[in-house]
Structures are given as C-alpha cells and as structure tokens.
Amino acid sequence: MIGGIGAVAAPDVCSRAGCRETAAWRIDWQNPRIHTGDRWKTWLACDDHIEYLRGFLEARSFPVRVAPFEPESIDAAAERDA
Numbered sequence: 001m002i003g004g005i006g007a008v009a010a011p012d013v014c015s016r017a018g019c020r021e022t023a024a025w026r027i028d029w030q031n032p033r034i035h036t037g038d039r040w041k042t043w044l045a046c047d048d049h050i051e052y053l054r055g056f057l058e059a060r061s062f063p064v065r066v067a068p069f070e071p072e073s074i075d076a077a078a079e080r081d082a
C-alpha cells in the first residue's frame with residue numbers, strides 16, 4: 001500500500017471498509033447529536049455498497065442526502081477539511 005494512515009492517495013474510492021471500487025455515489029449525512037448547523041460528513045459509495053451505506057445511516061435516523069459522485073466537489077471539500 002502506498003501512503004498510509006491519513007494519506008489521501010485515492011479520494012474517489014468507496015467508503016465501505018475493505019472496498020477498493022471507484023465511487024459512483026456520494027452520501028452526505030449528519031449525526032444530529034454531534035454535528036450542528038451545516039456540518040455534513042461525506043461518504044463515497046460504489047454501486048455495490050450504496051444501499052448498504054445508506055441503510056446503515058437511515059437505520060439510525062440520520063439525515064441522508066445521496067447524489068451522483070462528482071470528483072471536483074469532493075476535492076474542494078477535502079481541502080477545506082485539511
């Protein structure tokens with residue numbers, strides 16, 4: 001593996017643990033107990049895991065927004081977080 005913990009070598013890979021597929025979807029979500037205002041987390045998902053990841057969040061009654069993944073928008077968000 002190139003990089004290591006914290007390295008963003010492949011920012012367009014599915015967020016499901018162990019999955020190396022290129023993301024086709026983005027999932028923006030909030031945990032109302034720890035996220036306030038406009039602070040949203042973003043996960044990425046491939047076609048195989050979009051339903052799993054969305055279901056995981058919806059089972060906890062978190063607000064979830066799903067949209068087709070556009071790499072440019074993630075790059076901009078990652079720079080703000082770093």
Ligand SMILES: [Zn+2]
Pocket residue numbers: 014015016019020021045046047048049
């Ligand atoms: Zn996946």
